[in-house]
Amino acid sequence: MAAEQDVRVPDMRTVALGRSGLKSSALGLGCMGMSEFYGQGDEAESQRTLARAVELGITMLDTSDLYGRGENELLIGRFLKGRPRDSVLIATKFGILRDPEGPEGSTHDRDLDNSPEHMRRSCEASLKRLGTDVIDLYYVHRHDPRRPIEEVVGALADLVREGKIRAIGLSEVSADILRRAQAVHPIAALQSEYSLFTRDVEREVLPACRELGIAFLPYSPLGRGILTGRITSTAELSPNDLRLASPRFSGDSLARNLALLDRVRSVAAAHDATLGQIALAWLLNQGDDILPIPGTKRVKYLEENAGSVAIRLSPAELAQLDRAIAPEEVAGSRHWVPAAPVQGQG
Numbered sequence: 129m130a131a132e133q134d135v136r137v138p139d140m141r142t143v144a145l146g147r148s149g150l151k152s153s154a155l156g157l158g159c160m161g162m163s164e165f166y167g168q169g170d171e172a173e174s175q176r177t178l179a180r181a182v183e184l185g186i187t188m189l190d191t192s193d194l195y196g197r198g199e200n201e202l203l204i205g206r207f208l209k210g211r212p213r214d215s216v217l218i219a220t221k222f223g224i225l226r227d228p229e230g231p232e233g234s235t236h237d238r239d240l241d242n243s244p245e246h247m248r249r250s251c252e253a254s255l256k257r258l259g260t261d262v263i264d265l266y267y268v269h270r271h272d273p274r275r276p277i278e279e280v281v282g283a284l285a286d287l288v289r290e291g292k293i294r295a296i297g298l299s300e301v302s303a304d305i306l307r308r309a310q311a312v313h314p315i316a317a318l319q320s321e322y323s324l325f326t327r328d329v330e331r332e333v334l335p336a337c338r339e340l341g342i343a344f345l346p347y348s349p350l351g352r353g354i355l356t357g358r359i360t361s362t363a364e365l366s367p368n369d370l371r372l373a374s375p376r377f378s379g380d381s382l383a384r385n386l387a388l389l390d391r392v393r394s395v396a397a398a399h400d401a402t403l404g405q406i407a408l409a410w411l412l413n414q415g416d417d418i419l420p421i422p423g424t425k426r427v428k429y430l431e432e433n434a435g436s437v438a439i440r441l442s443p444a445e446l447a448q449l450d451r452a453i454a455p456e457e458v459a460g461s462r463h464w465v466p467a468a469p470v471q472g473q474g
């Protein structure tokens with residue numbers, strides 16, 4: 129094992145999760161890739177990464193019953209064994225169904241079930257896999273237009289009252305759905321894709337979170353790795369890597385997207401930082417309600433990512449980064465093609 133770097137995170141500020149009373153570190157850890165989608169995981173290194181996250185003051189662990197078809201929750205359950213339960217916040221999700229026989233990493237075998245019955249069954253199954261008696265933050269993984277959000281949040285509020293979950297989260301919903309959900313029960317957090325490459329949430333969703341006092345958790349804050357500048361060819365990805373089918377990685381898109389990063393290099397150099405650290409710092413510097421959850425399965429990357437918390441970007445640098453990459457310049461949609469039944473995979 130490589131020696132741990134001396135990483136100092138001077139002030140791991142906290143972010144309030146809405147009105148739930150829960151507070152998380154401003155940076156979380158996305159655990160998805162430890163079990164599926166981004167190449168082969170390694171149990172020992174994943175466990176070291178989780179332990180190092182806690183040492184660095186990272187308290188938000190993000191998972192879902194989808195990731196590795198439950199394996200990611202089992203992995204976190206093994207991590208939690210013998211540790212004080214309150215040393216981390218566990219966020220997991222329910223509602224996306226997968227074909228149990230479908231291939232690993234597949235995005236085309238999905239449906240949604242946000243019914244109260246499925247929610248309750250999923251919650252019990254997640255609690256069991258995680259080896260805990262309460263989930264801190266329970267997300268509806270995707271809104272299902274066939275089922276009113278009021279009904280879904282009403283059923284989640286029952287789980288809060290029963291002590292099975294502490295707080296309710298939504299993922300990838302519109303401002304309108306968010307408002308309707310909040311009218312039923314306070315929503316603690318919204319998780320959607322947000323990065324220097326994906327900025328649609330800035331128009332309506334982020335302002336709605338701010339108006340309603342809901343924490344915003346950018347997922348894929350490193351553009352699924354592109355924003356670190358370290359994936360230079362899809363030949364580096366393993367055959368079952370989900371990103372091989374991503375429009376942002378396919379054809380000449382990856383090269384075109386990597387070229388855009390040249391415009392971020394001067395800010396990185398000014399802070400003696402990596403491109404990935406600047407991508408995360410740009411999000412962290414957007415406000416005290418933003419909690420990026422970069423994903424990694426390696427201690428090395430985790431430590432580097434944690435360093436982003438210490439980077440203070442000046443208003444001029446933020447403006448420079450805002451202008452650096454126009455959304456229409458990013459090659460390829462963030463959605464998979466042909467359209468999968470459930471978009472915004474992960």
Ligand SMILES: NC(=O)c1ccc[n+]([C@@H]2O[C@H](COP(=O)([O-])OP(=O)(O)OC[C@H]3O[C@@H](n4cnc5c(N)ncnc54)[C@H](OP(=O)(O)O)[C@@H]3O)[C@@H](O)[C@H]2O)c1
Pocket residue numbers: 157158159160161166190191269299300319320346347348349350351352353354356358404421422423424425426428429430432433472473474
């Ligand atoms: N709500 C949703 O629908 C949804 C969708 C997608 C993701 N998520 C959540 O959000 C989390 C983060 O998103 P994401 O994992 O899709 O994308 P991401 O955080 O943008 O990127 C993850 C990728 O970047 C690589 N990486 C991380 N730090 C790096 C560094 N310092 N240098 C070089 N490469 C680095 C990782 O490599 P390694 O894997 O090799 O460490 C991984 O391949 C997920 O883990 C998951 O929990 C939620």
